[in-house]
Amino acid sequence: MPTDVFSALANPVRRKLLDCLRDGPRAVNDLAGEFELSRPAISEHLQVLRLARLVREEPRGRQRYYHLEPDPLAEVRQWLHPFEHYWRARLHALRDVLDEENP
Amino acid sequence: MPTDVFSALANPVRRKLLDCLRDGPRAVNDLAGEFELSRPAISEHLQVLRLARLVREEPRGRQRYYHLEPDPLAEVRQWLHPFEHYWRARLHALRDVLDEENP
C-alpha cells in the first residue's frame, strides 16, 4: 500500500478523486458514481489518499464525507521547483528567437 | 511499462535520476554509480523516463549520454495548479490569524 504523495498521484483514478474533492467534501457512494469501478475499489483508493494525508474523512451519520487536504502536494511542488528554471530558460531562448525573427 | 509522467515520477530512483541530470548529461554507468542497483535496472528506469519523454539519449562512442528534457513536467505543474489556490487561501488565513495575535 503506497503511502507517499508521488505514488498516490501515479493513479489516474486517485487524481480524479482529488479533482472531484476540489469543489467541496463528498461521500463515498457519491464519488464512486463518477467512475466505472466498484465501491470497494474507490474505498481503497481513498485509503491510499488518506495514508498520503491528501484527504481527511468526516463521519456524518452513516456516510463519510471526504475532504481535500492539499498540503502534502507542496512536496511535489518543491521537487518540481528546481526544474522550472530549465523551462523558463527555454522560454527565454524561444522568445529571443522570436524577437530575432520578428524584431 | 508505464509511459505517463505521473507514473514515471512515482519511483524514487527515477526522481533521483532526473535530479542527477539537472547538472548536465551523464552516461549510464556514471549514473548507476549513484545507486545500489545493477546497471540493467538503471537502464530500464531510463527507458521509462525515455518513454515519458523526460530524458533524451545522445550516443557518444560506446557510451550513451542522457539529457534532461523537462518539458513533460509541465503536465504535472498544470495538474497541480488548481490546488495552489487552496493552500494560498490557507496561507492568507494563517496570516490573518497572525495579524490578529500580533497587530
Place this chain on the structure above:
DNA sequence: CCGACGCGTCGGGAAATGTTGACGCGTCGG
C-alpha cells in the same frame, strides 16, 4: 426492533512493476 443503507476491510486472483544474471551488439584500444 428490524430491514435497508453506507462504508471499511478481508481473501483472492489478475496484472503490472522492480530487479537481476545472461546474452548480444557496437565501439574503442592495443
Place this chain on the structure above:
DNA sequence: CCGACGCGTCAACATTTCCCGACGCGTCGG
C-alpha cells in the same frame, strides 16, 4: 584483428498494485 568496455534487452522471478465479491459493523427509518 581481438579482447575489453558500455550499453540495451531478454527470461525469470519476487513483490506490489489493482480490482472485485463477500462479510461485518454502525446508522437510519419505519
